[in-house]
Amino acid sequence: MASDTAAGASKTAPAAPRSRKSVTGTRTTVAALFLLPALVLLGALVVYPIGYSVIRSFYDQSGDGFAGLDNYRALFTDDGIRTALKNNVVWVVFAPTVATALGLVFAVLTERVRWGTAFKLVVFMPMAISMLAAGIIFRLVYDQDPDKGVANAVWVGVHDTFAQSSAFPKAHPGRESPLEPAGGGAFVTKGTVSAGDTVTLPLVGVAPDVMPDDAKPAAPPEPEADRITGTTWQDFTRGKGVGTLNGVDASELGYAGMRIEAVKDGEVVETATAGADGTFSFSAKADGAQLRLPGSNFKEPYNGLDWLGPSLVTPAVIGSYVWMWAGFAMVLIAAGLAGMPRELLEAARVDGANEWQVFRRITVPLLAPVLAVVTVTLMINVLKVFDLVFIIAPGSSQDDANVLALELYRKGFAADQPGIASAIAVFLLLLVIPVMWFNVRRLRREVRR
Amino acid sequence: MRRTSRIIRIRRSPDDHVTTPLTRRTAAVLAAGVLAVSLTACGGGDDDSGDDDKGGGTEETRTTVTLPKLDGARLQVAAVWTGAEQANFKKVLAEFEKRTGAKVTFVPAQDPIINFLGSKIAGGAPPDVALLPQPGAIKQAVDKKWAKPLGAEARAELAENYSQGWQDIGKVDGEQYGVYYKAANKSLIWYNTQVFENAGASEPKTWDELLTTAQTVYDSGVTPFSVGGAEGWTLTDWFENVYLSQAGPEKYDQLAGHEIKWTDPSVKEALTTLAEIWGKKDYVAGGANGALQTGFPESVTQTFTGGDQPKAAMVYEGDFVQVNIGETEAEVGTDAKVFPFPAVGDTAPVVSGGDAAVILKDSEAAQALVTFLASPDAAIVHAKLGGYLSPNKNVPDSAYPNAVQQKMAKALVDAGDDFRFDMSDQAPQAFGGTPGKGEWKALQDFLKNPRDVAGTQERLEADAAAAYGN
Numbered sequence: 001m002a003s004d005t006a007a008g009a010s011k012t013a014p015a016a017p018r019s020r021k022s023v024t025g026t027r028t029t030v031a032a033l034f035l036l037p038a039l040v041l042l043g044a045l046v047v048y049p050i051g052y053s054v055i056r057s058f059y060d061q062s063g064d065g066f067a068g069l070d071n072y073r074a075l076f077t078d079d080g081i082r083t084a085l086k087n088n089v090v091w092v093v094f095a096p097t098v099a100t101a102l103g104l105v106f107a108v109l110t111e112r113v114r115w116g117t118a119f120k121l122v123v124f125m126p127m128a129i130s131m132l133a134a135g136i137i138f139r140l141v142y143d144q145d146p147d148k149g150v151a152n153a154v155w156v157g158v159h160d161t162f163a164q165s166s167a168f169p170k171a172h173p174g175r176e177s178p179l180e181p182a183g184g185g186a187f188v189t190k191g192t193v194s195a196g197d198t199v200t201l202p203l204v205g206v207a208p209d210v211m212p213d214d215a216k217p218a219a220p221p222e223p224e225a226d227r228i229t230g231t232t233w234q235d236f237t238r239g240k241g242v243g244t245l246n247g248v249d250a251s252e253l254g255y256a257g258m259r260i261e262a263v264k265d266g267e268v269v270e271t272a273t274a275g276a277d278g279t280f281s282f283s284a285k286a287d288g289a290q291l292r293l294p295g296s297n298f299k300e301p302y303n304g305l306d307w308l309g310p311s312l313v314t315p316a317v318i319g320s321y322v323w324m325w326a327g328f329a330m331v332l333i334a335a336g337l338a339g340m341p342r343e344l345l346e347a348a349r350v351d352g353a354n355e356w357q358v359f360r361r362i363t364v365p366l367l368a369p370v371l372a373v374v375t376v377t378l379m380i381n382v383l384k385v386f387d388l389v390f391i392i393a394p395g396s397s398q399d400d401a402n403v404l405a406l407e408l409y410r411k412g413f414a415a416d417q418p419g420i421a422s423a424i425a426v427f428l429l430l431l432v433i434p435v436m437w438f439n440v441r442r443l444r445r446e447v448r449r
Numbered sequence: 450m451r452r453t454s455r456i457i458r459i460r461r462s463p464d465d466h467v468t469t470p471l472t473r474r475t476a477a478v479l480a481a482g483v484l485a486v487s488l489t490a491c492g493g494g495d496d497d498s499g500d501d502d503k504g505g506g507t508e509e510t511r512t513t514v515t516l517p518k519l520d521g522a523r524l525q526v527a528a529v530w531t532g533a534e535q536a537n538f539k540k541v542l543a544e545f546e547k548r549t550g551a552k553v554t555f556v557p558a559q560d561p562i563i564n565f566l567g568s569k570i571a572g573g574a575p576p577d578v579a580l581l582p583q584p585g586a587i588k589q590a591v592d593k594k595w596a597k598p599l600g601a602e603a604r605a606e607l608a609e610n611y612s613q614g615w616q617d618i619g620k621v622d623g624e625q626y627g628v629y630y631k632a633a634n635k636s637l638i639w640y641n642t643q644v645f646e647n648a649g650a651s652e653p654k655t656w657d658e659l660l661t662t663a664q665t666v667y668d669s670g671v672t673p674f675s676v677g678g679a680e681g682w683t684l685t686d687w688f689e690n691v692y693l694s695q696a697g698p699e700k701y702d703q704l705a706g707h708e709i710k711w712t713d714p715s716v717k718e719a720l721t722t723l724a725e726i727w728g729k730k731d732y733v734a735g736g737a738n739g740a741l742q743t744g745f746p747e748s749v750t751q752t753f754t755g756g757d758q759p760k761a762a763m764v765y766e767g768d769f770v771q772v773n774i775g776e777t778e779a780e781v782g783t784d785a786k787v788f789p790f791p792a793v794g795d796t797a798p799v800v801s802g803g804d805a806a807v808i809l810k811d812s813e814a815a816q817a818l819v820t821f822l823a824s825p826d827a828a829i830v831h832a833k834l835g836g837y838l839s840p841n842k843n844v845p846d847s848a849y850p851n852a853v854q855q856k857m858a859k860a861l862v863d864a865g866d867d868f869r870f871d872m873s874d875q876a877p878q879a880f881g882g883t884p885g886k887g888e889w890k891a892l893q894d895f896l897k898n899p900r901d902v903a904g905t906q907e908r909l910e911a912d913a914a915a916a917y918g919n
Contacts, residue, residue: 144738204669204670205668206670207671207758208757209758236668236669238647306738309741309742394679394742395680395681395884395889396678396681396885399890410883413559413565414561414564414884414886415878415879416563416567416878
């Protein structure tokens with residue numbers, strides 16, 4: 001209704017002075033003269049490049065032959081471009097909505113806390129960082145090595161509080177070992193043992209610095225009547241290799257705490273744990289059994305998630321984008337929030353609405369125009385995302401993280417396909433136009449109001 | 450000063466306020482520390498170049514090449530080198546400036562340099578001289594009429610200092626366009642001597658011995674290999690060494706020219722051999738996924754840091770690895786040693802690479818610069834700085850800073866014309882030199898799934914066919 005009357009007013013306004021001069025009395029030539037610099041700049045820097053890109057997109061790789069729609073056909077048949085398209089859809093759907101939602105939450109919450117401004121400042125701060133720097137930061141955050149990447153450090157920390165890793169992660173049988181792999185990471189003796197026997201279970205490959213602190217030099221097993229005794233130890237002497245093959249040498253350490261199972265017909269009949277010098281013993285019950293070192297001894301330390309691997313790379317990069325832009329959304333929404341009539345909120349509260357209802361039924365609907373502007377602005381922004389993907393995704397998963405703007409760059413400057421690159425550019429432009437049109441229309445309506 | 454003021458403040462402030470100024474202080478000190486570090490890091494490079502210029506000037510009296518006086522001439526040189534490599538090359542340019550009076554600007558280019566030059570030329574401002582890393586790129590530059598032939602002085606200098614093989618790869622259709630200023634010996638495996646000593650391992654000469662060595666190292670509790678798989682070129686280099694040694698030079702040349710298909714049995718054999726290392730559990734640092742996210746520089750540094758317990762014991766790559774070793778505390782020759790890539794077939798491979806200087810804008814100054822780069826004078830200046838090998842046979846061994854370097858240079862020059870140029874560098878850019886595409890990507894996928902030999906071959910062949918256009 002309001003816009004109707006406003007539109008009516010603006011229609012009648014220019015109708016009044018029907019002369020060649022405008023309201024302020026300037027001639028059209030003078031107006032043109034003043035507009036000229038801007039028009040020339042716009043023409044040279046915006047219109048001409050767009051026009052040239054459109055023309056170039058119809059020519060082949062060298063730019064000499066007319067290619068018709070071939071470049072556009074390539075757009076929808078090339079695997080790389082198709083992944084890029086798919087990823088762009090994921091980006092456009094998730095990045096703006098998540099950033100806006102987070103911005104809304106921050107804006108509403110910061111309004112209520114005492115240090116709201118300080119908090120806003122912190123959330124907004126990433127906006128002051130260039131995309132490139134943010135990319136480098138997040139390349140480190142997502143580093144695979146838990147000692148370097150914060151994301152994996154946290155993830156591994158959480159994981160390890162629930163599941164302990166073992167002391168002998170990479171231990172394995174050496175040459176001519178009496179042990180053989182038994183599946184599931186376990187090792188089992190090739191033969192069976194009988195009472196009165198001594199058994200040696202040599203392994204290699206445990207780094208000296210991860211050996212348990214209480215490990216002592218290994219002791220050779222002492223035979224005992226009616227019992228099976230044995231030693232399990234690191235059959236490797238520093239600087240000398242294995243030393244006596246499958247025999248205990250003086251400086252070799254016992255595997256303190258290694259668990260050993262005696263297995264008969266697939267059933268565990270007895271278990272033992274090696275002492276500090278690697279010795280263990282079984283009772284006569286284990287007679288005729290095979291000895292097994294269960295896989296739990298050798299469980300690899302958990303190494304965290306493969307953030308920048310093929311499957312997680314796009315969500316990971318979107319995460320870094322949200323980190324940057326949630327602050328932007330928050331500031332705009334907070335501005336909208338400040339301009340909101342308080343009486344409505346008060347009235348709702350007086351009527352007995354709880355905070356969630358106030359938020360859901362009053363705040364969000366009243367903020368809808370602002371939310372729409374923020375989302376749409378972010379959408380335009382997301383369509384052209386390039387730097388974050390280019391920097392964060394390592395070469396090996398760049399294909400999986402591909403987006404249109406990156407593919408444009410790769411086709412144009414790495415694969416030397418300017419025709420296809422131009423076609424991608426035109427396609428991106430077409431994608432942005434409806435969103436832009438929406439934004440311009442909205443802006444015009446705002447102005448009229 | 451900062452520390453004293455902090456102490457004073459803590460003493461004076463009432464107890465309940467101690468924490469805030471303290472933490473704030475620490476933050477400020479930290480920030481200042483970071484700033485100082487970055488500042489010194491920036492300043493360091495400049496200081497170095499200044500010092501070494503002076504040093505080079507007094508010590509370097511040897512001149513074998515006569516250069517014209519070029520006061521007032523301005524030159525632009527484009528190359529893809531970064532970091533220490535770039536800084537060292539700038540010192541060579543400084544020597545040229547000193548001798549001729551010309552002003553030379555280094556233009557940092559991006560890979561692939563040929564496309565970088567394309568946009569520069571389209572913009573009407575090509576650099577005068579560019580260093581092209583691939584023979585294929587020289588041919589492309591000639592085909593597009595960008596490159597200008599070398600003048601008589603440069604050709605004479607080249608004939609005097611270079612073996613026929615190195616001259617020939619700078620030729621296109623019989624005309625000399627390129628001067629191979631820099632060479633790379635890409636058939637080397639670097640190892641951490643401490644780890645080898647602890648494990649009692651020795652330098653292998655054949656592939657089987659390499660596998661035994663790897664097992665010995667693995668038994669000692671250290672992962673045998675570090676692979677920088679985030680950048681595909683390290684993987685193609687691995688493949689090329691295995692292939693050249695196993696299938697022989699003839700097949701190598703045929704595959705480089707795509708005269709035989711990548712589905713050839715010889716490729717299958719090479720990939721299967723490669724999988725004996727890439728595919729073995731715990732043989733590659735970080736596993737396949739970790740390796741695919743490890744950049745080349747990190748693949749080197751993680752091999753030579755960590756004392757007795759580095760992330761890996763061996764790293765395969767060319768002579769330029771020592772530049773990255775220089776970033777660690779390890780000393781080349783004592784802590785880090787090198788052995789030639791072992792023979793997989795009958796003879797050990799010698800795969801090399803190199804950067805050729807090509808003139809894009811013909812002028813007296815540009816010709817003079819290329820002549821200078823073809824002379825031993827330029828190579829000696831660069832050789833002293835390390836991380837550089839020259840195919841120039843008149844560069845004395847003594848010009849190189851250490852024994853390892855001398856050994857590599859000697860091997861390269863002694864190979865005479867028996868070397869083979871990096872295969873992926875000979876292939877079209879789209880196949881052999883683009884991140885995330887073609888051979889780079891196919892071998893990255895292979896590292897991830899080393900059982901899929903046939904599938905890898907098919908992907909390689911499909912990409913190769915598209916790139917070679919046959």
